[in-house]
Amino acid sequence: MGKSVLLIEDEPNIIEAISFILSRDGWSVSTHSNGHDAVDVVLRNVPDLLILDVMLPGKSGYDILRDLREADTTSNLPVLMLTARGQLKDREMAERVGASRFMTKPFSNAEVLEAVRELVSS
């Protein structure tokens, strides 16, 4: 069984595509699609890596990550943030709340795979 990745994203076809490429690469992928209870989901079963969309129904990715950084078990969890907004202020916000890496949509599969591998190996 490969290392675990939790993908929190609300667009079904993005979930399916990323899940597929990560699974083929040997990762154990689980998914979740709303922000409302995302913190509980992560804390219940902390993955090796979290891929977190910013714009989620119920609670933003920034707020979710802020909460996770305050919990002992997830304070150092590698987190790759995904967003459709690539402005400097969005990157700065991601850094402030503790994102390990920030990726702007649209990204390629290779970019996602590379980022996931690097974040977990480091």
Add this chain to the structure above:
Amino acid sequence: MQKDVETTKEKEMSRDTLTGSRIRERRVMQGMRQAELAKEVGISASYLNLIEHNRRRIGGKLLVNIAQVLNVETSLLSKGAEAALIASLREAAAITEMGHQELQQIDEFAGRFPGWAALVEQQYHRLESLERTAVTLADRLTHDPHLAASVHEMLTMVTAIRSTAGILAETKELEPEWRNRFQRNLNEDSQRLADSSQQLVAYLDGAADAAADLTLPREEVDTFLTSHKFRFQTLDQATPDAVRKFVAVQSELTTAAARDLAKQALLQIASDSRAMPESEVRTFVLETGIDPVAVARFFGTPLSSAIRRLAILSDVSLPVPMGLVMCDGSGTLMLRKQVEGFPLPRFSAACPKWPLFQALSHPMRPISQLVTVTGRDSRRFRCFAVAEPVGALELNVDPLYHSYMLIVPIERGGDSREVGSTCRICSSQNCEGRREPSLLAEGN
């Protein structure tokens, strides 16, 4: 006033005494030697030198001859730069901390270096134009939720398509079940992308014309009323049905909601018009001055009606054009009649220091306040505001309020409160009401 006239005369005299400087400037520009020009017009080089240093006055035939040799209009030498150029340079100087001595030399600068002065003027107007564009774009991108949501939706679709297409193209051995699934996803996403694109194009259609990119019924009504200058005299006696038929054929009103709002606005304008006939309002204002409270008392109308009527009549019948703005209890601007120097924001929330919002805290208590609008113009206005209940009062039910503000330009007055348009374009540095940083703060 007398002092202003004297100052203007002094400036004109100052310009006249710079004829020599202009001659020198033109001669040097053409690469002509002083002795050469002197010889051409039959005077000594030393006398021309005195003229060029403004130590001898010049006029008449000698000036005409010099102008002919220099191949310029005589007036260009005698009158120098246009007053408009001088005014623009003064405006440009006002946004910097230029010293008093330099300001005194504006006329000389424009007279001696007309090309450079024109360039400064051109750059100043260019800067103004760019600032306005920046403000418009920032206003739109930051505060237009439909645009932001559309762009986000499209980028999400593109991401899904790119990722799915990548899987189909790069996975060598893809099981038929997965291939079918991803092909179906691709088809769905491309269809959604096409739909989103069409909606966005429709939304942005005509975006080059900022007035045309209408998004909300209220904005359509704003544009409709503004294009008619808020005047619909033929409808003063019209029935509600006639008003309905009138709005039904107006090209600016593209939705039923906009037509309904426009109908309500027109009925209100007509009602105000019947209660306060134009000629009578004009006579009253010319006799008593601009005082909406006095107008309301004289005609027996609510103060809000008098405020609306004065603003609407001001462009053609009253001494000075006036602005009008109305908001509901949430502070949302619902009616805007622009007046120069007091920009009323289209999307953004307005300045919380406007008397319009103070009036909401004290319903039915009229406010009159002098304000200075921040910015390079720093125009001054007297604002009259009042919040009045909407609809009929009911027992044990708190009324809703609409607040109205009449914006009257004034030349001078006592102490005034500094207000802005909206935080994004307000240069005020230490404002307790600031909600977000200003785009212009560093530049001013």
